[in-house]
Structure formats: C-alpha cells, structure tokens
Amino acid sequence: MLRALIPSRWRPHLREALELVLLPGLAAVLPWGWCFRVFCWLAHRCQWLYREPCERALHEVQARGWVTPAQAPRWLAQRRLVTLIDHADLYLAATRSNRWMQRHMQVQGQWPTVGQAGILATFHWGAGMWGLRHAQQAGLVPHALVAALNGAHFAGHPVLHRYAQARTAYVAKALGCPTLDVSSSLRPAVRALRDHEQVLAAIDVPSDQVAASVPVQIAGMAAQVPKALLRLAVEQKVPVTVYLTGIDMDTGQRTLRIVPLPVQKDLDTLVAAVFSYLSEAIQQDSAAWHFWSEAPRFFVPPAPATAE
Template identity: 30%
Template sequence: MHVRRVIDLLKRNGTDLLQLFLLPILLALLPWKIGFRLLRRMARQGLGDGPGVERAWQAARPHLPGQDAEAEEWKSRFRLLQLVERVDTWLVLFRSARWWSRQIDRTGTWPDHVGPFVLLTSHWGGGQWIWRQLHEAGIPAHFLARRVQAEDLGGGRLAMWFARVREFGIVRQGGCKVIFTGGSSARILEAFQHRHSVVGMLDLPATTSQAVLRRPLLDGEVVIPYGLLRVAAAAGVEVLMFSCSFDPDTGRRRLQIIEMPTAADVQAIASAYVEQLDRCLRSESAYWQVWSSAPLMFVRPGSDCAAAAAAVE
C-alpha cells in the first residue's frame, strides 16, 4: 500500500510538472500566434484534459438547454480557457509591458484619479495580465482571494508552487500583495487608507459566516457573498467593474471596463454585477472557470439565502 501511495504521488506531481510548468513555459516562449494555435489544437484533441472539464460540463448542462449537440465544442473551449490561463502565468513574467499593450483590445477607460476603488470582476474569462494594466493606469491594487488548495490547480505539491508563481506574477506586474479572505476586513481598510484599491470576485459559493444576496442568473437564481461591497460602502469607496477574456480564434485579449451608476448602493451594485456576469455567460458560457462550483451557488425556487449558504458547509 505504501508503494502504491508513492507511485500515485509521483504520477500526480509528474503530471503537474508537465502541465503547469514545462509545457506552459515552452508555449510561452514561442511567438504567441504559434503558441495559441498549438493551444487550440491541444484543446480540440483533449490534451491536458482532466475530470474537471467533464464536471464543469455536467454542472453547466442544466443551465444550457439545447446545447447537448455542442457538448464537445463547449468542452474544447473550456479546456482552451484552462490552457491559456496556465500559459498566461508565464507570459506575464516573460513578456514586456509593450508586448502586452499590443495584445489587448480595450473597451472603456479607467478613472483619471488614483482612488481607492473596489474593482469587481468575475471568474469569467481570464485576466492574470490585468495587474500591469492597473499599474500603468496608476491604480495600485491588491487581489482579494481565497487560499488556493492543491486540487484547485493540479494534484500535488507542485501545484502549490505554481500558485506561488501566480502570486509573484501579480507583484512582478506592479500589483500589491494578495489579501486572503477570512478576517480580511482590517487589511482591506488598511489598503484603502494607503489609497490602494482591491480587486475582488463575488461569483463563489458563500460560507455560513458570509452575508449573501440572491440574484437571477441564466435560467435560475444564485446567492453571492457581498461582504466586500459592505466594506466598500462603509468606507465610502467607489466601486468599478471590469471583465477580461480572449478571442478564441486569435488569442487577442479583451478588457471591458464597465461604468457603474453614480452613487449606487450595495443592492444596485450586486444586481449590476450579476447582470454583467449573465451577459458574459450568454455570450460564452464555457469561459466561466468555476462551473464545477456552480451547483453550490444556484438555489432552488423558494429557498432562502441562509439555507443556500448553509448547504456549502
């Protein structure tokens, strides 16, 4: 039994070494047009596939009526998203600000003052490159994130090393240190005092200790935690919103900066956030990275928010 565990450990870490380090680094060193074409071919052929892709499809399927015939194409696009995210981890370290500026098509503009702001985005698309854009716009920002578990990125200890590389990439691009959730309010307020902004995402399953709001999404309703919005409101901090994605044909990056209603309250901001996520999912449902967790966010008609949050625990 001990030998079997050792073999399993070596397999998991060997897979992580190939899929998180060796292959993405090689592709990141190639001209991007060539690298992206190879990523598209890998996605179509199921290379780098894992149980996460099938779990994502099974979670998405009930909310995407009539798309069963397109299941393989959907999985290919979801797989492409995962592959691009891995390569981006290295591209943000290897490529210059000038190179990135040529790769991004931007809609909207950043504010002309420093802030601080709460910058809302979602797990739709992929935007590890956003920190350099914020730095160039003169917006120093922290990322508010949950602590990564090895199974979130891979299967073994090397996956945690990969998570450290991603954190380093944020700082390398001009971002501030990551703020981890769980008693984070004091650190968020401290960041505001230094005129630093905070980037956060609300499209995650809530825990029983988090306040949640219920909003319509696709064919159902979801509950989302909104503690970050309450902290922003209490501190009088302006809330902005943006989304990041890429063109599945060319690999060009897309940044959309969304103008929020003036003096919008927490309820209105939460509604605008989920409405934007809904538009994103209707335009490309396969780009939602957290589909596997979606069953913990969608709630049954007539159920209350507290019961939905308790179901996560």
C-alpha cells in the first residue's frame, strides 16, 4: 500500500536512504547491544534489505558449491547482517570513542613497530572500520589507498555518492592522515614508505580494475588478483602486515587479527602467503566476504569438461 503512494522515480533513492543511512544510522543513537539485536531482527525478517547484491552473492556462492539450498536462508540472513553492520560502522565509529573499541573488540596479534615502513593489507571481509581506528591508536601513520569517487560512476545514485564520499572522508579521519589515490601511479605510496610511514589497502579488488594481475588460489578457487602493491613491497623490501576485522555473529563483538609477515624476495610467495588469510577467512565465514556478488570478476571459470 505504501509502495503505491511513492512515485517510481523516488523508490531507488528511498531504498538507498534506508539501506545506507536511516537503518545503519540507528547505531549512532542506540546502545550497541540493543542495536545489534535490532539488526539481527532486520536481517532475518526483511528479505528486501540489500536484496539485489545479496541474491547475486547467493547465486555465485551456490554455483561454487559453498551453500546448499537448505543453508541458503541462513546464509542470506548473515550476508544481510554483515552488510548492515559494515554500513553502520560509519555512524558508530563517528559517535564512539576508543574506549568503546577497547570494550567491544578482541585483538589478536600486534601492529608493526611505529616508524617502520610497511604495507598493511586487508580484505573486503567483515567490517573494517575499527581496524583503522586501532592502527591509528597504536601510533602508525597509515595512508589508505582509495578509489577515486568518479561522479559518472554514481550517476542516478546521489545518496550512494554522498555516502561513499562520507565514508572515504572518515577513513582519512580515522587514520589521521590523507588517503592516497594511486589510480595513475604508485609514486605517492613510494613516498609514504620512504618517509617510514605505512600504506594500507584492501587488496582483494577485481583484476579488471588494474593493469597487471597474478594468479592465486582463494579457498580452493583459481583467481586473478592485482599485484602492484605487493610487488612494491618486494621491490622496496618492506614487510607486509595482514589484518582482518571480523564480527562475532552471535554477540556483535568485533575481532581484529593482526599477522606480520617477514620481508619477501619473491612476489609469488608473498601473494600466496597474503591471500592464504583471505582463504582461511572465507572458509571460516563465507557470508562475511563482501565481493561474492562480483565473483565472476575474480575467479577463473572452470575448464569445460571434455568428452571421453
């Protein structure tokens, strides 16, 4: 009934406002324990929430044998919940102190030494905003690599565009230093490393977005991933630290796992080592990986069966 009262041209904007601002924004005004219970209820009851990307993700994960039909409803609910929390963290982090982080996040491992050049590598898994805050609190100076927010890419999606701008701005605020756009050159990243600072990136991006990629196995699936940043680590002889910020799906508590890797002389060895942690994370909680809906852009299609 309500849908019939809303002009069709407004509906996509209203959906984006609900999914990116109004519902996740509850985290700014509710105690987190209450908010997490509300989010769980929404994720299990509101099948329209993030419907299109979640259904694409389910199709891809089932095509690769990760989820059976019987498991699909629960997997979709978890996928919606992770997405909702990830968006909510923009509002939650903007309104909570580091004391909140200390109470609500369990940390395993330690960041590298302050003043040491290095690359901090993470993935589009879980909800990463609090990992940024924790790195900055530890005294690091991480420059996040971010994609340029090309207005043409957001044509017809003004809410999404403003949300992306706000999120990128908060990344710089959380880290305490400017982000880097390295779409044309890695020189800004090289300068940061030479200044004994860190370069931070979510490195599981589709290979069709970059000039050069390298093959790797991710959770038993052949994939192509960008190699420029990890090649830079090899060339500059700097260590890579892998970190993952996860969510306890029963309690809403956060987890941060930090794994320093030694300096590597061989790119293939480094790529395999770094992406082994994404493989492990996907096997632990496949619904927490945000890029299942883009899986065809990552994974190599299996070879067709040959007739005997």
